[in-house]
Amino acid sequence: MRVLILGGGYAGLRTALDLDAMRARGQLPEGVQVDLVERAPCHEVIFWLHQVAAGTLAPEQACIDYGRLPLEGIQLHQATVQDLHPTPRRVDTDAGPFSYDALVLALGSGPSSPDIPGLAEHAHTLRTHEDAENLHNALEAAYARAAPLADAAERRRLLTTVVAGGGYTGCQLAGELAHRLPDLADRHGAPLDDIRLLLCEPRDRLLPEMEPCHGRAARRILERKGVEVRLGAPLERLSEDTAVLGGEGLPYGVLAWAGGIRAPGFLKEAGLGANPQGRVIVDDHLRVPDHPDILAAGDCAVRVAPDGSLSTTPATATEAMNQGRYMAALLRDRARGRAPAAAYAPTRLGLLVSLGNSDAVGNVGPLPVQGRAAGLLKNGAERTYPDTLLRPHTEPLLDPDFLRPA
Ligand SMILES: Cc1cc2nc3c(=O)[nH]c(=O)nc-3n(C[C@H](O)[C@H](O)[C@H](O)COP(=O)(O)OP(=O)(O)OC[C@H]3O[C@@H](n4cnc5c(N)ncnc54)[C@H](O)[C@@H]3O)c2cc1C
Structure with missing residues (x-):
């Protein structure tokens, strides 16, 4: 066979x-x-790509060489x-x-590709390692160009980053960027006050695929970190420098599309x-x-x-x-x-959505968790991932049945 x-x-x-x-x-x-x-030449750890895009992780930290894995009896073809x-x-x-x-x-x-004028030409996506590196390089380039500019409007445009799509990919990316963009501005000598980070979602809440309490908590946490959350704001079209969101034109420097999968x-x-x-x-x-x-x-x-x-x-x-x-x-x-x-x-393990710097929201089994406790659980679970590949029959650390109501 x-x-x-x-x-x-x-x-x-x-x-x-x-x-x-x-x-x-x-x-x-x-x-x-x-x-x-x-x-791909290596196993791409996709659930760390937002960290690669934001510069928290180096690209090679989100890659596991297939040669290191116990696959002796498997014929691997690139x-x-x-x-x-x-x-x-x-x-x-x-x-x-x-x-x-x-x-x-x-x-x-891959990323969904709805018929939004300008999307294919001007938006970045985040599904592969290459996407994450491209997005990171685009942010670096925009901040480097903005820093020496005397034209305040153009500088602010270049320092405006938009994440379009408030599902778990968009929320995780926005949370990570909220922590990293000030460092980026600092490194390039761009004024911190000019940084803008927007997260736009066409529906009336973030994380629409999860229970409503998680969307509300994610919004609260992200806004506390300086993210401008816009609900009911679909991306309608974009040119090289302006995105139209919910009928309103917004000059932007970099836009990441996180509006779904295909x-x-x-x-x-x-x-x-x-x-x-x-x-x-x-x-x-x-x-x-x-x-x-x-x-x-x-x-x-x-x-x-x-x-x-x-x-x-x-x-x-x-x-x-x-x-x-x-x-x-x-x-x-x-x-x-x-x-x-x-x-x-x-x-039944649940799903945790990270919001940057050890904050997260989601469920562990049936239990809702939010904030730092959720972030610690999320980071802990993700760090064990490479180990679970080396020891393929490791059972989950947490037995979800243990958390089920009797
Ligand atoms: C930024 C981001 C953060 C995320 N965070 C989380 C999270 O915290 N928790 C969570 O549970 N999920 C998360 N997800 C979702 C999760 O990564 C996906 O659901 C998961 O990757 C799906 O696994 P898969 O095996 O179906 O596909 P993948 O992991 O994408 O694997 C598909 C493989 O097929 C290969 N491939 C594709 N096309 C071809 C082709 N034509 N020929 C040969 N090879 C091909 C790809 O290179 C890839 O290695 C996140 C996703 C993103 C983008």
Whole structure:
């Protein structure tokens, strides 16, 4: 049986690590070959990208070399997937075609690209390492240009940064920038009073994918840090130097788009059922309907809930890793000729959204937490991530059932 995993991010890497550990323990039958196709030279730790963009972390600190990971039995191919042909079971890449018996789609997502005039030309995005470095360089360049200017209006424009989109990516980026932009201004000799940082969200609250109390707390914390939060303010268009937000023109220096995600377009083009964001629809065992040999997980997939509606579980790294682990168990059972395991159960670990400098909001299991305590938990959990890759069968430090009301 040849297992082909596309994407070595949170979901795909977890599947590969777990399959390799199962092989080492003699739990995989002889003859199971596992190939992992990934375009990036290292595992990008995406949940630290806002810190790379803001300059808190150096780019190499948010990268883990695949060569350091316990993947001895996995064939790793650095290649970019270009196309998928489910009927002849073939995947085309820039390094040639791959065939498979079982395919795992774990290709993540890119930024959404709604039809906003000027967005593609002038906005920065934050989904890859390269995006984070580009955004950081743009901020450096804007601040360097602003510092010596005598023209106060032009200086203020260059020192105005806009984050468009108040979901967890936008909130985390704004929180991190609130702490780093004063350092940047200091380093370039730009006046601190001219710095402006805006976070704009079209809906009426921040973090619309979470409980309303978290959006309110995030707003309070971010405003305390000097972020101007604008709700009901969709980005309507932008030129090189002016963004129109909720009908109002705003001169800006750098704008980051955090308005949503979109799965790679070739998945839908291959004939797989997908939602409007191009995320592949999967059943409660993460299988693609009508294609029993294809599993899909993480940001590029969306589950059908028991009532037939599409799951609203946010697309997160925590969820992607949980799904990656589940897929490894499913593939092991398939290789052994056993009936599939129980249906996939979403993680109950919760989600914490960092707001810079050890502040966060969110849930640990069912418990809402906010402020410093949440920030400490968030930082602690993230710091253990590289270790969980080196020891693939580490169970979560925190058992969420422990936190469930009796
Ligand atoms: C700034 C930011 C902060 C975030 N913070 C958090 C957080 O604090 N907590 C949390 O739970 N989630 C967070 N998320 C969300 C989280 O990062 C995603 O939900 C998670 O990365 C999804 O995992 P995945 O495995 O589906 O995709 P990814 O981790 O994106 O992995 C996909 C992999 O596929 C590769 N790939 C893509 N296309 C191709 C191709 N054509 N050919 C070959 N390889 C390809 C990519 O290089 C990548 O390695 C954050 C996201 C961002 C952008």
